[in-house]
Amino acid sequence: MNIYALSSGRGPSGIAIIRISGKETLKICEKITKLKSIKSNEVNFCKFYDPKNDKVIDPEALLLWFPGPNSYTGEDLAELQIHGSNAVINALFKVLSEEENCRLAEPGEFTKLAFQNDKIDLLKAESIGDLINSETEFQREQAVKLVQGNASNYYNDLREKIIKSLAYIEAKIDFAEDDLPEKVLKEAHKSIKNIHSDISNIIEDNKIGEKIRDGFHVLITGEVNAGKSSLLNLLSKREVAIVSDEAGTTRDIIETYLNLDGYPVILSDTAGIRDVKNKVEKKGISLALGKSKESDLNIVVIDNSSKNINNKIKKMINKDTIVLLNKSDVQDKQNHKFDVDTVLASVKNNKNIDKLINKIKEKLSKKFSLKNNSHLITRERHRIKLNECRKELDNFLKKDQSKDLELAAEDLRMATRHLGSIAGKVDVEEILGSIFKDFCIGK
Secondary structure (H helix, E strand, C coil): CCEECCCCCCCCEEEEEEECCCCCHHHHHHHHHHCCCCCECCCCEEEEEEECCCEEEEEEEEEECCCCCCCCCCCCEEEEEEECHHHHHHHHHHHHHHHEEECCCCCCHHHHHHHHHHCHHHHHHHHHCCCHHCCCHHHHHHHHHHHCCCHHHHHHHHHHHHHHHHHHHHHHCCCCCCCCHHHHHHHHHHHHHHHHHHHHHHHCCCCHHHHHHHCCCEEEEEEECCCHHHHHHHHHHHHHHHCCCCCCCCCCCCCEEECCCCCCEEEECCCCCCCCCCCCHHHHHHHHHHHHHHHCCEEEEEECCCCCCCCCHHHHCCEEEEEEEECCCCCCCCCCCCCCEEEEEECCCEEEHHHHHHHHHHHHHHHHCCCCCCCCCHHHHHHHHHHHHHHHHHHHHCCCCCCCCCHHHHHHHHHHHHHHHHHCCCCCCHHHHHHCCCCCCCC
């Protein structure tokens, strides 16, 4: 079966790219271009026709032909560069759909073929998706490192070390009557201990990889009518939340996604903290207090002119907090002192908001080290497999190898299986669907 899809964005645009992959790709291209000779790995200037009536679909187009296995999918692959109007795209789609054994590709199917044809491993397939969906500089940098194979090489190296240790143990089992040097088993045990330590260091990473990929959770909380919703709108540069002089306007959690100079941030506005009897507002305050315990950073907004601060708000202020003393346009001197980072600002006049943004970046960079992220865990699937691998290595290290050599060997076999499944070294059919379904059509 041959597949085709639009790999560029929908028109209108200057150029649109349609991909075709499959055994009959060349035959289809010859039919719709009327070219007698299509050169591989070169740009072929051509016209595209409707074979049924010989009408020209695009009079000035380009065709790139990549014979398999030296192509992205590992199969014969062509890229059709046409004018990017929806009319041209739809006309060419119609022609391709009428070809025998040719259908529209499913989301991620081109990359899935690349994996199945051993052109890429699972980690690289996932990182290609991350690169396509990256919106900030940190996300792009992390995805690029994964696409380049840094994590794959690291995990494969660990796996090969486990296999080497396993080979020593199996040799001891198979040749029990022979006197194999005792230092061989000691070296295997030492190697596994080091691998266990390496995997533990990866797992205990404060989930920085996932946070770069999905976003850091920053919560705006604090007093009623202190300017929380106004701050959300100012940082978002759009009207996300309703702003009113009426106390208790915000009762649910309102979220928006921001790119703060490369930091992917999920910014949330919450209900103001105060003592109330209204059940709906009380529920909103409860949600705010709960969310503050889960967030990576809390911005506690307090009216600088306030005389008293609610005790619940005081309890929320800790090392993971930035206090924003708002309304400095009303009270220009700092009226409250805290032992945490504090910014005296005016949301209304956009005063010192740049200082707040710098404090947010500073806090996140200190809490989550963004250096040496060449093999960070970026997905829960990887974390689960690494935890399962570490568990098997734990079992191995606890065993008396003089008595339980066969069971110890099985522990290492299971460890290699869990580690290998991250990059796709074992049967991973059950996880393919969940990985590739999130890809855009044509990739």
